[in-house]
Amino acid sequence: MLNVLAARKQLARTSATPGKTTLFNLYRVDDDYLLVDVPGLGYARTSRANRARWEKEITTYVRARDGLALVLLLMDARHAPTALDREMMAFVKEAGRGVVIALTKTDKLSANGRAKTRRSVESAMADLLVEWPVVETSAHTGRGRDELFKWIDDLTT
Numbered sequence: 001m002l003n004v005l006a007a008r009k010q011l012a013r014t015s016a017t018p019g020k021t022t023l024f025n026l027y028r029v030d031d032d033y034l035l036v037d038v039p040g041l042g043y044a045r046t047s048r049a050n051r052a053r054w055e056k057e058i059t060t061y062v063r064a065r066d067g068l069a070l071v072l073l074l075m076d077a078r079h080a081p082t083a084l085d086r087e088m089m090a091f092v093k094e095a096g097r098g099v100v101i102a103l104t105k106t107d108k109l110s111a112n113g114r115a116k117t118r119r120s121v122e123s124a125m126a127d128l129l130v131e132w133p134v135v136e137t138s139a140h141t142g143r144g145r146d147e148l149f150k151w152i153d154d155l156t157t
Helices: 002-006 048-064 083-095 111-128 145-156
Strands: 025-029 033-037 070-076 098-104 134-136
Touching: 002 033, 002 145, 048 083, 070 083, 070 145, 083 098, 083 111, 098 111, 098 145, 111 134, 134 145
Parallel strands: 070 098, 098 134
Antiparallel strands: 025 033
């Protein structure tokens, strides 16, 4: 997703194996935005100690970082929101940050599959009494890039 937003193919290294991001990585986009890539908690194959450390660091960052205008919460569109996705949604609600949900890998789903996932995300948001933008994205096709930037602009200015 970072590569799509920055319009650079190899700015952020990617891997077929989830969980390769182990540190906070900062990227400046067009001198307008600073994007922070944090370790993913969902599908990372890592030790419990690493997962606990990442969770603590992410929690501290989101709660305390001055100038953090927006959390871009990535969810794999091929699955309904997981327990961890729901926990992250509750956490960012509690933290009081702006949120946009990016449904990733939508190129791998039919229109019906995308609609089903969107409904399940909207249901999870309704459970939390929140209404956040949900953007269907694809790093492969670039789907959603312009819409994400629209929301980023709207929520950070």
